Amino acid sequence: xxxxxxxxxxxxxxxxxxxxxxxxxxxxxxxxxxxxxxxxxxxxxxxxxxxxxxxxxxxxxxxxxxxxxxxxxxxxxxxxxxxxxxxxxxxxxxxxxxxxxxxxxxxxxxxxxxxxxxxxxxxxxxxxxxxxxxxxxxxxxxxxxxxxxxxxxxxxxxxxxxxxxxxxxxxxxxxxxxxxxxxxxxxxxxxxxxxxxxxxxxxxxxxxxxxxxxxxxxxxxxxxxxxxxxxxxxxxxxxxxxxxxxxxxxxxxxxxxxxxxxxxxxxxxxxxxxxxxxxxxxxxx
Amino acid sequence: xxxxxxxxxxxxxxxxxxxxxxxxxxxxxxxxxxxxxxxxxxxxxxxxxxxxxxxxxxxxxxxxxxxxxxxxxxxxxxxxxxxxxxxxxxxxxxxxxxxxxxxxxxxxxxxxxxxxxxxxxxxxxxxxxxxxxxxxxxxxxxxxxxxxxxxxxxxxxxxxxxxxxxxxxxxxxxxxxxxxxxxxxxxxxxxxxxxxxxxxxxxxxxxxxxxxxxxxxxxxxxxxxxxxxxxxxxxxxxxxxxxxxxxxxxxxxxxxxxxxxxxxxxxxxxxxxxxxxxxxxxxxxxxxx
Numbered sequence: 229x230x231x232x233x234x235x236x237x238x239x240x241x242x243x244x245x246x247x248x249x250x251x252x253x254x255x256x257x258x259x260x261x262x263x264x265x266x267x268x269x270x271x272x273x274x275x276x277x278x279x280x281x282x283x284x285x286x287x288x289x290x291x292x293x294x295x296x297x298x299x300x301x302x303x304x305x306x307x308x309x310x311x312x313x314x315x316x317x318x319x320x321x322x323x324x325x326x327x328x329x330x331x332x333x334x335x336x337x338x339x340x341x342x343x344x345x346x347x348x349x350x351x352x353x354x355x356x357x358x359x360x361x362x363x364x365x366x367x368x369x370x371x372x373x374x375x376x377x378x379x380x381x382x383x384x385x386x387x388x389x390x391x392x393x394x395x396x397x398x399x400x401x402x403x404x405x406x407x408x409x410x411x412x413x414x415x416x417x418x419x420x421x422x423x424x425x426x427x428x429x430x431x432x433x434x435x436x437x438x439x440x441x442x443x444x445x446x447x448x449x450x451x452x453x454x455x456x457x458x459x460x461x462x463x464x465x466x467x468x469x470x471x472x473x474x475x476x477x478x479x480x481x482x483x484x485x486x487x488x489x490x491x492x493x494x495x496x497x498x499x500x501x502x503x504x505x506x507x508x509x510x511x512x513x
Numbered sequence: 514x515x516x517x518x519x520x521x522x523x524x525x526x527x528x529x530x531x532x533x534x535x536x537x538x539x540x541x542x543x544x545x546x547x548x549x550x551x552x553x554x555x556x557x558x559x560x561x562x563x564x565x566x567x568x569x570x571x572x573x574x575x576x577x578x579x580x581x582x583x584x585x586x587x588x589x590x591x592x593x594x595x596x597x598x599x600x601x602x603x604x605x606x607x608x609x610x611x612x613x614x615x616x617x618x619x620x621x622x623x624x625x626x627x628x629x630x631x632x633x634x635x636x637x638x639x640x641x642x643x644x645x646x647x648x649x650x651x652x653x654x655x656x657x658x659x660x661x662x663x664x665x666x667x668x669x670x671x672x673x674x675x676x677x678x679x680x681x682x683x684x685x686x687x688x689x690x691x692x693x694x695x696x697x698x699x700x701x702x703x704x705x706x707x708x709x710x711x712x713x714x715x716x717x718x719x720x721x722x723x724x725x726x727x728x729x730x731x732x733x734x735x736x737x738x739x740x741x742x743x744x745x746x747x748x749x750x751x752x753x754x755x756x757x758x759x760x761x762x763x764x765x766x767x768x769x770x771x772x773x774x775x776x777x778x779x780x781x782x783x784x785x786x787x788x789x790x791x792x793x794x795x796x797x798x799x800x801x802x
Contacts (some may be wrong), residue, residue, distance in 0.1 A: 245696040254691075254734050257755050261729045506565040508731045510527050
C-alpha cells in the first residue's frame with residue numbers, strides 16, 4: 229500500500245505539471261476573444277494581493293494591453309497590509325490604471341444591524357460588497373469583470389455565491405491551484421505573492437488550507453484523479469488515499485454543486501430556459 | 514500533376530452565416546492571390562460548431578438555389594478554384610446532417626455527411642444531427658478524393674474505405690476543441706489528431722490534409738494547426754496553433770506512384786480476406802450498426 233500511494237502520487241504530480249507557455253497562450257487568446265467579441269476592449273479586476281488575481285491581471289494585461297485593465301484594491305479594515313502591498317506590486321509591475329476603495333464604511337452598518345453575525349456571514353457580505361464595486365466600475369470603466377476562480381476552489385465550493393464567484397468569465401477555472409501556481413510563477417507574478425500562504429483574508433490569520441483542512445497539493449492530486457481521470461471513490465482509496473479524506477472532499481464537491489449551476493427553473497411549458505432552450509453564450513458572436 | 518492546396522484556418526462566428534460567408538469569400542480572394550487550386554475550410558465553417566438549438570436556423574441545402582452556396586459556387590467557377598466548405602445540411606424530410614461539400618466549376622460535385630457523431634463528454638452532436646450512412650470517394654479534376662469530418666477519422670474505418678474506393682487525396686476537416694493540458698508543448702487531443710493523420714498518410718500511402726478551425730465558443734478553444742502529409746507519411750506544412758491563417762503548399766500527385774513503388778501496401782491489400790472476416794464477425798453477432 230505504501231508503495232502504491234507513492235506511485236499514484238507521483239503519477240498525479242507528473243500529470244499536474246502544465247506547459248505554462250501553452251496555458252498562457254491559450255488563456256490570453258481566450259480573454260482577448262471573449263472580451264472583444266461581446267463589444268468590450270477592457271477588463272476590471274479585483275486585486276486581493278493573492279496569487280489568483282495577480283495571475284489574472286498579468287494575463288489580462290497581455291491580452292488587452294495594460295491601459296485597458298483596471299485594478300481595484302478593495303480592503304476591509306482587518307485586511308492585512310501585506311495584501312495591500314502585494315496588490316500594489318502587481319499594479320506597479322504592469323502599470324495598469326487602479327484605485328483603492330475601502331469597503332469598511334459600506335459593510336459595517338450591516339454588521340451592526342445584526343450583532344450576532346459570525347465570520348462566515350461577514351466574509352460573504354465583504355465578498356458581495358466587493359462584487360458590487362467591481363460591477364459598478366465595470367460600467368464606469370467600460371470593462372468586463374474577469375473572475376479569479378480556479379478549478380480547486382470551484383470544485384470545493386470555496387467561494388461566495390454572487391461574491392467572488394460573480395464574473396463574466398473565470399479564465400483559470402480549469403487549472404488546479406497547484407497548476408495555477410506554476411503558471412503564475414512563469415508569467416512574472418512577484419515572488420512575495422508566490423510564496424505566501426493562500427488566504428481569503430477575511431479575518432486576521434485566516435488561511436485557505438487551515439480552513440479547508442487539507443493542503444492544495446494533496447487535494448489537487450485527489451481531485452485530479454476523481455475528476456480528470458474519473459477514478460471512483462473506491463479506486464482512490466485503493467490507490468492509497470485515506471478513506472475519510474476521500475469521502476470528505478467528495479462530499480464537499482457534491483454539497484457545493486449548487487454554486488456551479490444557474491438557478492433552477494421548473495419546467496411546465498413545452499420549451500424551457502435551461503432545459504431545452506439551448507444556446508451558447510457566444511450565440512451570434 | 515502539381516497543384517496548390519490551401520487550408521483556410523478560420524474562426525467562424527457562431528450562428529452568423531452571413532458573416533461567415535463573407536469570411537469565406539475573403540479567404541477565396543487571398544487564396545487566389547496565393548495561387549491556390551483547391552481551398553479547404555473547416556468543419557461547419559459556414560455556421561460555427563457548437564450550434565445547439567441554432568442547428569435548425571442555420572441549415573441549408575447545397576446548390577445554386579441556396580443563397581449561401583450560390584456565391585461560393587460562382588466563386589469556384591470564376592476563380593477556377595475547387596472549394597470544400599462545412600455546413601448544416603437539411604434534407605427534404607427535415608433531417609439535419611453535418612455536411613462537407615466539394616464545389617468545382619460552379620457545381621456541387623460531392624456532399625459527405627458525417628457518419629460518426631460524437632455524443633459524449635463535451636460533445637452533443639447526436640442530440641441534433643442524423644448519422645450519415647455513406648463513405649464514398651469521388652472524381653475531381655485533381656484525381657479521386659475523399660472527404661471526412663472530424664470524428665469520422667477518429668475511427669479507422671472511413672479512411673480505409675475511402676482508400677479502397679480509390680481516393681488518393683483524403684481531405685479531413687475539423688472543429689476540434691483542444692483539450693488535455695499537461696507538460697507537453699501540445700494538448701493531448703492535438704497530439705492525438707496529428708499522430709493519426711500522419712499515420713493515415715503513411716499506411717494508406719496517400720496525401721492527407723487536415724483543416725482545423727481556430728477561435729473560441731464559450732470556453733472551447735479550437736486549436737488550428739492545420740496540416741498536410743505526403744504519401745510517405747511526412748509532414749509537408751503546418752499552420753500556427755490558435756491563430757487564423759491561410760496555410761498553403763504545392764503537392765505533386767506523382768509522389769503517389771513513387772511512394773507505392775517503394776511500399777506497395779495498396780497492391781498487397783487483401784480486400785477479399787477483409788470481407789470474409791468481416792462477414793464472419795458480423796454473423797457471429799459482432800454488431801451491425
